[in-house]
Amino acid sequence: MVSGVDDVLAGLDPEQREVAETLRGPVCxxxxxxxxxxxxxxxxxxxxxxxxxVDARSVLAVTFTTRAAGELRQRLRALGAPGVQARTFHAAAxxxxxxxxPRVIGGEAPSVIESKLPVLVEACRQIRKNPDRxxxxxxxxxxxxxxxxQIGPDDYVAAAxxxxxxPPVPAEEVARLYESYERIRRERHLxxxxxxxxxxxxxxxxxxEVAGQIRQQYRYFVVDEYQDVNPLQKLLLDTWLGGxxxxxxxxxxxxxxxxxxxxxxxxxxxxxxxxxxxxxIKLVRDYRSTPQVVDLANLVIAKGRSPxxxxxxxxxxxxxxxxxxxxxxxxxEAAGVARAxxxxxxxxxxxxxxxxxxxxxxxxxxxxxxxxKAEIPYVLRGAERFFERPEVRQAVVLMRGAARSxxxxxxxxxxxxxxxxxxxxxxxxxxxxxxxxWESLKALADxxxxxxxxxxxxxxxxxxLERRASEQHAPPVEGVTLASLHAxxxxxxxxxxxxxxxxxxxxxxxxxxxxxxxEERRLLYVGITRAREHLSISWALARAxxxxxxxxxxxxxxxxxxxxxxxxxxxxxxxxxxxxxxxxSCRICAKTLTAxxxxxxGRCATCPADYDEGLLESLKAWRTATAKxxxxxxxxxxxxxxxxxxxxRVPTTEGELLSIAGIGRVKVDRYGEAVLDLCRSAVA
Numbered sequence: 001m002v003s004g005v006d007d008v009l010a011g012l013d014p015e016q017r018e019v020a021e022t023l024r025g026p027v028c029x030x031x032x033x034x035x036x037x038x039x040x041x042x043x044x045x046x047x048x049x050x051x052x053x054v055d056a057r058s059v060l061a062v063t064f065t066t067r068a069a070g071e072l073r074q075r076l077r078a079l080g081a082p083g084v085q086a087r088t089f090h091a092a093a094x095x096x097x098x099x100x101x102p103r104v105i106g107g108e109a110p111s112v113i114e115s116k117l118p119v120l121v122e123a124c125r126q127i128r129k130n131p132d133r134x135x136x137x138x139x140x141x142x143x144x145x146x147x148x149x150q151i152g153p154d155d156y157v158a159a160a161x162x163x164x165x166x167p168p169v170p171a172e173e174v175a176r177l178y179e180s181y182e183r184i185r186r187e188r189h190l191x192x193x194x195x196x197x198x199x200x201x202x203x204x205x206x207x208x209e210v211a212g213q214i215r216q217q218y219r220y221f222v223v224d225e226y227q228d229v230n231p232l233q234k235l236l237l238d239t240w241l242g243g244x245x246x247x248x249x250x251x252x253x254x255x256x257x258x259x260x261x262x263x264x265x266x267x268x269x270x271x272x273x274x275x276x277x278x279x280x281i282k283l284v285r286d287y288r289s290t291p292q293v294v295d296l297a298n299l300v301i302a303k304g305r306s307p308x309x310x311x312x313x314x315x316x317x318x319x320x321x322x323x324x325x326x327x328x329x330x331x332x333e334a335a336g337v338a339r340a341x342x343x344x345x346x347x348x349x350x351x352x353x354x355x356x357x358x359x360x361x362x363x364x365x366x367x368x369x370x371x372x373k374a375e376i377p378y379v380l381r382g383a384e385r386f387f388e389r390p391e392v393r394q395a396v397v398l399m400r401g402a403a404r405s406x407x408x409x410x411x412x413x414x415x416x417x418x419x420x421x422x423x424x425x426x427x428x429x430x431x432x433x434x435x436x437x438w439e440s441l442k443a444l445a446d447x448x449x450x451x452x453x454x455x456x457x458x459x460x461x462x463x464x465l466e467r468r469a470s471e472q473h474a475p476p477v478e479g480v481t482l483a484s485l486h487a488x489x490x491x492x493x494x495x496x497x498x499x500x501x502x503x504x505x506x507x508x509x510x511x512x513x514x515x516x517x518x519e520e521r522r523l524l525y526v527g528i529t530r531a532r533e534h535l536s537i538s539w540a541l542a543r544a545x546x547x548x549x550x551x552x553x554x555x556x557x558x559x560x561x562x563x564x565x566x567x568x569x570x571x572x573x574x575x576x577x578x579x580x581x582x583x584x585s586c587r588i589c590a591k592t593l594t595a596x597x598x599x600x601x602g603r604c605a606t607c608p609a610d611y612d613e614g615l616l617e618s619l620k621a622w623r624t625a626t627a628k629x630x631x632x633x634x635x636x637x638x639x640x641x642x643x644x645x646x647x648x649r650v651p652t653t654e655g656e657l658l659s660i661a662g663i664g665r666v667k668v669d670r671y672g673e674a675v676l677d678l679c680r681s682a683v684a
Contacts (some may be wrong), residue, residue, distance in 0.1 A: 006528045008047045009077055015283050016040040019248075023048045025221075026275035027248040028268070032310040033297070033529035034288025034492070037250050041222055042072060044248065046079035056083030060218040060240070063088055063673045068490070069594065070473055072224075085218075089233050093200040096214060104207045110191045116140040116181065119190070123180035131169070138168035141261070143178050147194035148230040148262035153179035164513055197232050201239040215242050226251035226271075230262040245275055253308040254301050255521045257486060259515070286312040286529075288492055290319030293521050293535050297528045299560055304521045305514065312529075322528075322535040324561040326424070329547060330500075333540040334370035337497050340536060341480060342374055344495055345636060346666040347408045349534070351377055353494035355481040357527050359505045364482050367499070375639050377428060377479035379439045381487050386474030387465075391437045394422055395444055396465055403459040414458055415448035427640065439477050446476040495534035498527045502539045506554045524556050537561075602645065602661075610646055615682040616647040637671065638663075644667060650679050 009020055019029050019040040031037035041061070049056045061084060072086035085092070094112065100469045101109040101398075113119065117136055120143070131139065135683030142165070146152070151159045154174040160167060185192065191199065204211040204402060213438060218240060223229070226249035229237070241247060249271055256265040272278045286294050295313035301309050323340075327333035341354055356367050364380065371378045372456045386392060398418050408414060416424070424441040444465075451461050468474065481493065500506070528535065537557070541549035553561065586592075588607040603609065627634040638646075642663065651657040657672055658665070 002022070002029075008043055008050060012040070012043060013285055015281060015285065016043070019283070020044040020047045020280050022248075022279045022281065023051070023053045025246040026271070026273075026278040027627075028226075028278055028280045029248065029250040029283060030268075030280065030308075030310055031250055031252055031283040032254065032312045033252065033526070034286040035283035035312070036285075036287060037224075037252075037283060038071070040283060041224065041248065041250055042075040045084055045222060046076060048079040050086070052077075054220045054248055056081050058217065058219040058521045059084045059222070060220070061086040061222040062090060062092060062224065064228060065490075066091070067473055068224065070470070084289075086384075089236065089330060090196055093196050093236060097196060097200045097203065100203055100207075100210050100308040104203060104210060108189075112196070113190050113192050116143060116192055119181055119184050119188075120177065121128060122184055123177045125239060126180055127173075127176055129169075129173070129177075135168045139174060139177060142167050142174050143181060144194060145199075145260070145262045146178060147192075150231055150235070153182065161455070164516075166510060178626065191588060194232060201236045204239045211239070211242060214240065219244070221247040223247065223249045224251075225289045226268045227253055227256045227265045228258050228263045229267050230264065232262075234264075234267055238342065244279075250603040252310065253306060254310055254522055255489065255526055257489065257526055259519055265308075282310060282324055284310055284313050285315050287315050288532055289314060289529060290316050290533050292321050293528060293531050293533070294321055296322050296535070296560065297525055300528060300556055301455045301525045303556070303558075304337075304518050306518060316532075319533045322537060324553075324557070325538040326553065327537065327538065327540045328549065329542045329545045330540045331370075331545060332608070333538055334366040335497060335539065337499060337536070338370040338374040340497070341371070341376055341495075344534065345376065346664060348632075349494055350478075350632060350636065351480050352476055352478055353498075355483060355488065355491075355493040355495070355530065356487050356497045356499055357483055357488050357530065358499050359485060359508060359523075361484055363500050363505075367482055371480060372435075375641065377439075377635065378435075378482055379477040379479040379487040380436050381481050381483035386440065386443075387469040389436075389440050391422060392440050393445070395419060395441065396462070396469070398422070399458065399465070400462050401606060403462045408458050411452040411457055411461055412445075412449045415461065416445055419445050439479060443475045443477040446478065485523050488530050489526055492530050492532060494532050496527065496531035496536070498524070498535070500536050500539060501554045501557065502551045503555055506556065521556050524554065574662070602649070609644075611644070611647040612650065612682050613647075615650065615678065616643060618678050618682070619643045619646060619675070622678060626671070626674070638667070646675060646679065650683055652676060652680050652683065 006490075009017055012020055013036070015298045016036055016039060019027070020043040023044070029037065029040065031040070042309060045059055047061070048054045056665050059081075061069075063072060063073055063086060064341065066088060069088055069091070071083070076082065076084045076086065087095070099108045101107075116135075120136055120140055124136070127401045142156075145165070146156050146159070149159070153175050156178055157171045158172070159165075160171045165171070204214060221237070221241065223237065228251070237247075249268065251265075251268040253265055253269055256263070259265075267274075274281050289297070291314035296313045298311050302311070325333075325336060327336055337356060344354060345351060358364065358367075365396050368378065368380075387396075395418065398421075399415065401562070402414065402418060409417075419441045422441070423437055424445060425438065428438045428442070429435050447464075448461055451464065456464070481491075483491075483499075501524070506524055507517050511517050511520050528537075539551065586604045586607055588603050591604055602668070619638075623634050623637045623643065630637075642660070645660050646657075649656065649660060651660065653667055654672055654676070657663055657668055657676060
């Protein structure tokens with residue numbers, strides 16, 4: 001716990017300290033990627049509370065995600081300001097609306113719908129339309145855009161044309177579905193997230209006693225990610241403020257990437273105009289990325305048209321230069337990225353600290369396949385939140401029921417039994433939904449093992465899961481992250497691979513206006529600034545093997561790759577001259593092997609294996625102890641297939657160990673002596 005007011009300010013850099021000491025609003029903090037904005041605003045709030053400037057209960061800190069709100073509350077508790085309310089716009093508004101509804105409107109408060117899709121399905125039936133799920137999601141996105149920009153069904157067609165929207169169906173059809181959706185929603189006494197904000201603002205506007213009570217409660221506002229605020233959220237914020245100006249907003253104009261949803265950076269960039277005399281403080285010291293990554297990010301954004309960009313100043317030591325790579329086709333690019341990741345893993349970079357980022361989710365499949373073939377674990381990061389996944393919800397229900405029983409086995413064992421019953425297997429399936437489910441269950445199992453080591457039992461584990469679910473604090477999943485660039489915002493990794501960076505994908509082909517193209521540039525900037533140390537940017541010259549190589553790297557990289565056209569042609573020529581690896585044959589039946597696991601074993605999966613079971617068990621025990629000491633997952637040392645191959649071949653020299661597919665010099669230097677000692681003992 002922090003001991004005094006001065007301690008709250010200790011360790012802040014000069015600009016962060018200026019934020020923390022500027023206690024009364026209006027304040028605008030322009031905070032670049034990796035500059036410690038959360039640190040600055042939490043210390044500002046804690047300093048204001050601990051110095052007596054404000055009461056903790058009168059502070060409302062607004063974030064965009066439940067997890068960010070949870071992190072804010074956790075940091076504030078550690079800084080001695082536990083009473084601060086940190087919530088999303090929707091959570092804060094719903095709390096107020098639910099409280100005042102019986103008093104000013106009467107009856108039960110409406111039910112909240114998490115998704116618009118079920119209501120839209122019924123709206124579609126009424127006009128005899130049957131869109132597929134993807135089209136339905138796009139229609140829902142159009143309805144959301146209209147609602148956050150305060151555009152009604154009657155005005156949608158004209159507004160869509162004015163804002164260059166490209167709806168998935170004719171605009172007139174979207175308008176009819178929008179009108180029907182709103183009618184069904186009202187008839188069934190339902191509210192969506194946008195309606196929650198709208199009704200809260202309306203209740204405060206129409207009932208002054210409600211506005212007075214809320215404004216009496218909250219006098220000190222902090223809004224994070226202010227560049228992503230939409231008109232409806234701004235309306236609610238202004239209603240909360242009621243003409244007061246004790247508000248601190250934090251954002252980065254370089255990271256404005258949600259304009260298509262209705263978000264507007266003009267509230268951030270125009271804050272000083274809206275609030276004359278506002279303090280404007282810039283945070284530009286980047287503590288996340290190496291100078292090489294920061295320099296590239298600055299160069300990419302500097303070539304844009306924005307007058308509000310921030311130029312970052314790296315604070316970390318030098319690191320490797322970013323890698324630029326072109327490939328003949330998309331499968332070759334995926335395979336090349338998998339090889340580079342394997343090299344990082346062999347060099348000691350944990351898989352959870354590596355990410356592959358792409359422009360659209362449709363690009364994920366080839367990387368899933370390449371990683372599976374290379375036996376590299378991965379996890380997909382999508383729109384569905386961890387604790388909302390069906391398998392996680394099922395697991396929590398089962399564990400909650402088991403926790404109510406009187407007798408309990410050791411935590412790890414009990415949780416493992418429950419998870420095995422709903423699909424957890426010793427090794428992961430190939431890919432897709434089955435792989436996602438397995439990764440979710442494995443993450444729960446790993447968290448149980450961690451808590452078991454601290455002496456927790458099943459009831460304590462269930463309580464921890466419920467706390468994490470309320471704050472959307474998902475347990476870490478071991479594996480390389482696959483994510484879209486939009487989903488990656490706010491995250492960071494030691495190593496990032498930006499893939500498919502071609503014109504037509506980055507910027508995306510339907511980005512036509514100068515504003516849309518600039519947003520695509522900022523999206524690339526966001527991707528670059530996710531990397532702490534290792535950064536690779538790649539593209540494929542053709543979609544499929546043998547296809548026409550007509551693609552070119554993104555225009556945003558012009559002059560930045562350090563590769564001339566002649567260099568690129570020479571690299572392509574070298575690839576064409578590269579010798580093709582000789583086929584690997586089964587040492588038992590001589591059949592050509594194609595699967596990576598079979599090539600590593602040197603035999604068909606169906607051919608009989610002759611190996612020393614005692615040696616295999618010794619190898620597994622050694623691997624477990626080695627992984628535990630290094631605090632890394634066992635598969636990072638050697639996979640099960642590799643241990644099987646060692647047990648079958650029983651190498652006694654370095655050369656024999658290196659001959660096993662997938663074991664390179666790094667692994668031999670690190671683990672070779674111990675493995676060879678076990679093998680020599682087995683044959684002695």
